[in-house]
């Protein structure tokens with residue numbers, strides 16, 4: 301049996317990581333203590349995040365953000381998140397940043413949060429050798445009006461560091477076309493696009509995200525496996541899947557890694573990448589994801605090398621950054 305430690309040194313690119321969802325629970329508890337905020341029952345007896353199912357997970361996630369109230373809190377969060385990622389061998393990460401949690405989608409406040417996050421990320425790049433880029437993310441169950449405000453924050457701060465726009469949250473809330481205006485605006489601002497789909501929704505949800513939002517990447521997308529014509533379309537169009545096997549298993553979509561469709565999708569020619577999603581919520585790290593895939597499917601250095609190459613090509617960063625990472 302190969303262990304996570306054996307994969308820690310392998311250089312990894314992660315394309316799908318929620319900034320707040322990567323907050324170590326001890327970090328959130330420390331902030332709660334400093335601010336004297338009672339977070340109620342969001343932790344279990346071992347101090348891990350505790351939730352019953354995906355929809356409860358979203359509530360616990362949002363409850364944890366109650367202690368993340370200032371740009372300085374986000375700077376500290378960024379340091380904590382990037383330290384964890386670097387320890388798992390990640391050299392490049394794209395994290396989902398939500399103006400909803402950073403100043404309530406007010407552009408002036410958002411710019412202050414962004415400045416603090418970027419400064420912390422620049423420090424981590426210098427000290428730990430990990431490069432970060434931000435994908436601004438609207439939250440589907442907050443509705444299309446809030447998504448428009450988020451898209452404005454994204455378009456106004458698009459550039460070499462904020463490089464993408466996406467949508468996360470409850471896939472069963474609304475339809476992708478309700479969010480098309482926001483995606484159109486961000487595309488015009490030069491942002492690259494991704495959407496969570498095919499996690500809690502089936503193949504139609506993925507088709508809608510592709511047709512109505514015109515994204516080049518899909519967050520999860522694993523339920524494409526229920527429609528082989530769609531799988532072939534993904535392969536032909538070179539759509540990238542940001543697959544998070546540990547998240548899907550922890551949330552009960554598949555019973556274990558061996559039953560996860562990532563290998564079938566890869567074998568049928570889909571461009572898959574590997575990420576953690578919200579690692580402490582799922583008791584995961586990038587090294588553990590690699591260990592699980594090795595143990596389930598025999599993925600070796602050659603396969604992981606292909607995964608890394610796919611992630612490099614699909615990364616929402618400029619060519620000079622890609623060259624440095626290659």
Ligand code: ADE
Nearest residue numbers: 318321468469496577578
């Ligand atoms: N936000 C954080 N994690 C998520 C997930 N797995 N799906 C949708 N929205 C999320």
Ligand code: ZN
Nearest residue numbers: 468496519577
């Ligand atoms: Zn996600």
